[in-house]
Amino acid sequence: MLSEQEILELREMAQSATLREEFRALRRYAQQLERRMTVDDLMRWLSAMARVLPKPAAPRCFVEYKNVKF
Secondary structure (H helix, E strand, O other), X not given: OOOHHHHHHHHHHHHOHHHHHHHHHXXXXXXXXXXXXXXXXXXXXXXXXXXXXXXXXXXXXXXXXXXXXX
């Protein structure tokens, strides 16, 4: 169940033309993944993702594998 604050945030986001266009662009780029992407397409996709997910990824610890079979 969503709180009143979350409902208001979702409504504000739905009214944002810029955010809607960015999600449309992400959908288009996701559909183009099976096709060959140009460098310009990749840069536009990365730029859109950086706006949607501005926080850096959480650091992960390195896992050492002691018994690796090839």
